[in-house]
Amino acid sequence: MTLRNKLIVLATALVVLAGVATAAVLHAAGREDRKNQVQADGPPVRGGEVSLAPDSGRRIVFRNMAWGPHRDELATVPAADPSGPRTASGVKCLRFYAAAGTGVCLRAERGAVQDGYRAVILDARLKERAHYSLPGIPTRARVSPSGQLAAWTVFVGGDSYAGTNFSTRTAILDTRTGKLTKTLEDFTIERDGHPYHASDVNFWGVTFADDEHFYATMATGKKTYLVRGDLPARKVTTLRTNLECPSLSPDGTRLAFKKRVPGLPADAPWRLYVLDLATMRETALAEPRSVDDQLVWQDDRTVAYSLPGDYGADLYTLPADGTGSPRKLLTAGLAPAYLG
């Protein structure tokens, strides 16, 4: 082939491939625009005042994932009518949690050369009190029952050329003093009664007992552990293996969590369990699907969690004693917290 012909072949291919690439980008952008249109059968959403204050009635606050102008905004519904009209706040979050008038909102921030993420502390009227930049993609957020402490977990990539080797980093913030523990990896670790050091330690999924103690997941050496943490002593102690994303019941007696069950597919390995802290007995819950979420307690008898759905995620509830069956709480929602 002559050089001229080669250049013609190359130029033709460039035109075709550039067309395909442009079409793909425009198609993706157009699909994104459609998500800003309200879908006919979706839940009704209107903008309005949203408060995290504990005294304005029992309600659920969550990330609204229904298509339309309020997509990804924090919204509330009355706990008694979860599929009713939603009030959207105008505040966008990827992950969220709230308690006692304090909210923690993990969101994406557009930068000049790369997107970043930040944790934003919100007051009861959703006004920003402080923000902290995050080293990776947000996954878990929690606030202590008093509203004084906030914790968050992010996935940190970039440690490996392949981009597939993940680690997590979990931080705890005292929202009153502004004291930030950037990573639990600096804490003293006691594993099975002995001091433990390792470079591969990862923490995720904090749940607070009070303003000094918490439970969380620790991973090291291909195993996951339930740890109990002591914030003033900067120490964690292992209690049990194979327990991820614990969530403490309101009465403080039980932990709901997901557990890797052997024999399940590698991409859907989790089942839900509840651990009684007094007897250390586990009870399997009646959810036959794999759940990758940190549960929240609706009350001392019922847990709520998300599963993938048509608009990203739907919320379900389930009795915490192993009986009953899952019930859909609401569609197109993620990261719920019960207020009031």
Place this chain on the structure above:
Amino acid sequence: MYVADSRSTPAAPAARLTTGRRPAVAPTVLALGTVSLITDVSSEMVTAVLPLYLVTGLGLSPLGFGLLDGVYNGFSALVRLAGGHLADRGGRHKAVAVFGYGLSAVCKPLLLVAGSLPVIGAVLAADRTGKGLRTAPRDAMISLAAAPEARGRAFGVHRAMDTAGALLGPLVAFLILRRAVDGYDAVFTVSFCVAAVGVLVLVLFVPGRTAPERAPDAPRASLKAALALLGEREVRRLALCALLLGLATVSDSFVYLLLQRRMDVPDRWFALLPLGTAAAFLLLAVPLGRLADRVGRWRVFLGGHAALLCAYALLLPGWRGAALPYVVLALHGLFYAATDGVLMAAAAGAVPAELRSSGLALIQTGQASARFVCSIAFGAAWTAWGDRTALATAAVALAVCATGAVLLRPAEASELDGGGPA
């Protein structure tokens, strides 16, 4: 486009490409550099968004996924040897390279339809296989196309172009995601289109036969002949030195992690640390390649490890000057610029043309395996003794290995090809 095909007649002796005193960079090298640049834009686009896609796009929890990573690495070393051997048989460097680049290209659209971790794992494994297959034949083609006395520079040019692509990739992905939020399918499609252009440039503008006519008494390319290379003093010494130094080369992620711990690098900058290394690599690859041609590849290779030793040393003490991250990343990039292409340039001088791919693959695999062992050992040392002691141990090990390498000193392979002083 470079007129790389103006010489599509089999293997014009590389020396004839030189004009006057200063040897020009062979068109084939520029074409291969272009292929690498384009391909790296494509692959780094995907690398940049894959974590985000898995977590926010597919809603997967990717923690367990890292476990597969080590398996791929061992696998890719074997594939590399196979690629080298296949390429030498009948001088099919280009055919094997086209297959390797092509395999990686078709993996990009497959990511679109892969919805679960095991399938994504399989697609990424195929992508790695393509990368493993193409590397040795590509380096062999570079070495065969360049004039022996300008090989360091040829590899420097190639590595600089390759790194430029790696730096551009994430930027392209970012721009696409800015136009189309959650447009991961668009990123993968564009990545495929870019990769296809790379394959096309390879097919059209890299000559099909880069190996010289086989001399009647030249060794026939076979597995036996490839292994027999280790019996040759020069190759054996070079491989041994690369292995020895590889055993004391701590993996990149540990360097960044140490830097972050030592300096309290703000979290948001953490992901940018590898870019610092890449930028220094990009800027220094050509000058150090030329330097290697002038003063001897072996010296520059050792010098690169001295730079790495300096980086280790700077990470050790309590000094926390604001310049520390810049200095450490510059030294880290310098280390890559002085070793990555330069080792291949030196090795090319020791391996006969008929076995060039196999020989380069052998040395690359030895070095990569040694680095893998070092990473495991370093992780264990970190666990047992803490990061500071682990780093001090690595520094001592590097100094010892470097001393060993100086003593073993291959009789300056480049001497044979008119390189530096003996």
